[in-house]
Amino acid sequence: MNGATLAVFAETLRRHWRGMLFWGIGIGLLGATQALVLQDVDSLQQIADLMETLPPFFVQAFAGGDAQYMATAEGYLASQFFSFALVVFAAYTIGVGLQVTANEEDRGQMDVLLSLPVTRTRLILEKTAAFALLTCGVVVLTLLCIAGGIAATPALPIDMGRIAVGTLNILPGSLLILTLTVFLGGLIGNRSRVLTIAAVVVIVSYVIDILAVAAPGTLFGTLRTFSLFRYYDGVFVIRDGLNLGNVVLLLVVSAALLGGGVLAFNRRDVGV
Amino acid sequence: MSGTNILQTESLSKVYAKNVRALDSLSLTVRQGEVFGYLGPNGAGKTTTIRLLLDLIRPSSGTARLFGLDARRESLAIRGRIGYLPAELNLWERQTALQIIRYVGSVRGGVDMPTVRALAERLQFDLTKRVKAYSTGNKRKLGLILAMMNKPDLLILDEPTSGLDPLMQQIFYELVREARAEGRTVFLSSHILSEVQAICDRVAILRSGVLQAVQRVDELMHADFRHVTVRFAHADGGAALSTLPGVSSFRRDGALTAFQYAGAFDPLLAVLAGQSVVTMDIDKPSLEEIFLKFYDHKEGDES
Numbered sequence: 143m144n145g146a147t148l149a150v151f152a153e154t155l156r157r158h159w160r161g162m163l164f165w166g167i168g169i170g171l172l173g174a175t176q177a178l179v180l181q182d183v184d185s186l187q188q189i190a191d192l193m194e195t196l197p198p199f200f201v202q203a204f205a206g207g208d209a210q211y212m213a214t215a216e217g218y219l220a221s222q223f224f225s226f227a228l229v230v231f232a233a234y235t236i237g238v239g240l241q242v243t244a245n246e247e248d249r250g251q252m253d254v255l256l257s258l259p260v261t262r263t264r265l266i267l268e269k270t271a272a273f274a275l276l277t278c279g280v281v282v283l284t285l286l287c288i289a290g291g292i293a294a295t296p297a298l299p300i301d302m303g304r305i306a307v308g309t310l311n312i313l314p315g316s317l318l319i320l321t322l323t324v325f326l327g328g329l330i331g332n333r334s335r336v337l338t339i340a341a342v343v344v345i346v347s348y349v350i351d352i353l354a355v356a357a358p359g360t361l362f363g364t365l366r367t368f369s370l371f372r373y374y375d376g377v378f379v380i381r382d383g384l385n386l387g388n389v390v391l392l393l394v395v396s397a398a399l400l401g402g403g404v405l406a407f408n409r410r411d412v413g414v
Numbered sequence: 415m416s417g418t419n420i421l422q423t424e425s426l427s428k429v430y431a432k433n434v435r436a437l438d439s440l441s442l443t444v445r446q447g448e449v450f451g452y453l454g455p456n457g458a459g460k461t462t463t464i465r466l467l468l469d470l471i472r473p474s475s476g477t478a479r480l481f482g483l484d485a486r487r488e489s490l491a492i493r494g495r496i497g498y499l500p501a502e503l504n505l506w507e508r509q510t511a512l513q514i515i516r517y518v519g520s521v522r523g524g525v526d527m528p529t530v531r532a533l534a535e536r537l538q539f540d541l542t543k544r545v546k547a548y549s550t551g552n553k554r555k556l557g558l559i560l561a562m563m564n565k566p567d568l569l570i571l572d573e574p575t576s577g578l579d580p581l582m583q584q585i586f587y588e589l590v591r592e593a594r595a596e597g598r599t600v601f602l603s604s605h606i607l608s609e610v611q612a613i614c615d616r617v618a619i620l621r622s623g624v625l626q627a628v629q630r631v632d633e634l635m636h637a638d639f640r641h642v643t644v645r646f647a648h649a650d651g652g653a654a655l656s657t658l659p660g661v662s663s664f665r666r667d668g669a670l671t672a673f674q675y676a677g678a679f680d681p682l683l684a685v686l687a688g689q690s691v692v693t694m695d696i697d698k699p700s701l702e703e704i705f706l707k708f709y710d711h712k713e714g715d716e717s
Contacts (some may be wrong), residue, residue: 149520250504254560257468258521259494411471414430
């Protein structure tokens with residue numbers, strides 16, 4: 143890549159690094175708050191006792207059937223933050239995914255950009271790379287904030303390494319949502335439609351995953367194969383460690399979506 | 415003018431969804447060092463043509479070549495030599511003019527800041543404000559700076575003076591003349607006759623996606639005329655005007671006389687001096703009317 147090529151990458155970082163700070167600290171504080179509300183081991187035991195009184199369906203839905211795991215500090219954070227963290231990250235990654243082509247095409251700014259000596263492929267790749275890097279920044283800031291929350295509650299025995307794995311595990315799913323939005327932007331162009339479709343995919347995927355976990359023997363159990371949250375598995379990755387197969391799958395699908403977005407954007411009229 | 419073809423289209427057509435034919439078999443040539451006016455009413459296909467040249471949209475049929483390069487396959491090389499101002503300029507509202515200039519410049523491979531500052535000074539433009547703080551005219555100035563700052567070989571300007579005040583329009587004309595003097599080419603769309611007269615060498619007129627004519631402006635101006643409407647104090651006033659050389663389309667309705675007049679105004683004023691004139695209106699014709707007049711004369715001469 144020459145200097146002119148990296149100009150789009152650098153400009154994207156320059157314009158959006160503040161947003162990364164806002165989202166990273168915001169999401170991180172959400173996670174840190176969950177650590178801060180846990181005062182001591184007794185409170186965890188109370189949660190475990192409560193779990194024992196719940197019907198099996200709820201235990202399955204909220205704790206994946208492992209009530210003892212939910213009574214640990216890591217399990218509590220997993221169910222109260224990491225289980226839905228990807229949905230919160232989706233709000234960020236869909237937003238920045240729209241910034242790759244859809245927003246500028248919708249506002250007529252793409253005409254100015256594409257009149258410059260930059261290919262559509264480079265435009266998408268440089269912007270996506272910049273937003274992927276910023277998403278990494280949001281993940282790191284989130285981890286730092288949670289670490290701060292954990293440090294403020296020394297009475298709790300929390301394995302910070304497992305929390306770090308759980309936080310990093312948000313990244314592949316977030317990249318998939320980012321590239322899904324880029325793909326839709328490259329294919330459709332209309333900002334509202336791209337936003338709607340991407341949001342519906344994420345929400346439906348999340349709901350299917352929740353229902354499939356609660357009732358694995360039903361249709362939802364079958365549909366879960368198509369839910370990205372099945373491969374994210376934010377709750378049990380902290381207990382069981384990173385599933386490399388899932389990570390690779392999410393990254394491969396992300397790469398395929400990005401490639402598809404580039405192809406689609408190259409083939410169609412812009413701004414009509 | 416060196417005579418090298420900078421821009422050439424052959425049977426270039428664009429049909430949008432629902433079979434809307436925006437451009438129909440456009441064949442056009444623009445030569446190096448020429449200021450070429452591309453004219454037509456709204457919806458005529460001017461912007462569609464420009465967007466095809468920039469590869470923003472793809473032709474349904476036909477080809478376009480710029481600098482001898484194919485507008486589709488070699489678009490990147492072409493765009494490195496072009497400065498473009500869209501008709502509706504939408505920039506990033508929260509960025510300052512200078513930030514946008516640096517961004518556009520860096521994508522082009524570098525910013526010539528002395529040129530930027532010189533252009534800003536001539537256009538009386540403050541580079542430090544955010545885009546959202548600029549008036550329509552100032553946004554247009556920023557667009558002109560972005561298009562011109564790298565001294566491109568070809569300037570493609572879509573309605574460039576829209577929103578500029580008359581003083582700035584004159585400065586824009588100067589900039590275009592300077593570009594031409596440096597051997598650069600300007601392709602501009604417009605519907606303002608005075609603008610075309612002031613700066614264009616040749617003009618093409620487009621209507622409903624079809625090229626109507628291409629003509630040198632100086633030749634076209636021979637067909638220039640004015641619509642004259644005179645109200646006399648008496649119903650029989652103005653009868654002598656019908657035989658005056660340069661008068662055509664002569665009509666009388668009581669004390670009101672209307673006609674088209676071409677040529678110097680002294681003979682007309684001499685005739686009117688002996689009359690009792692109540693009011694007199696002189697209106698410029700539209701460019702399309704001049705075209706029609708020009709071709710009427712031409713066909714008349716040929717027959």
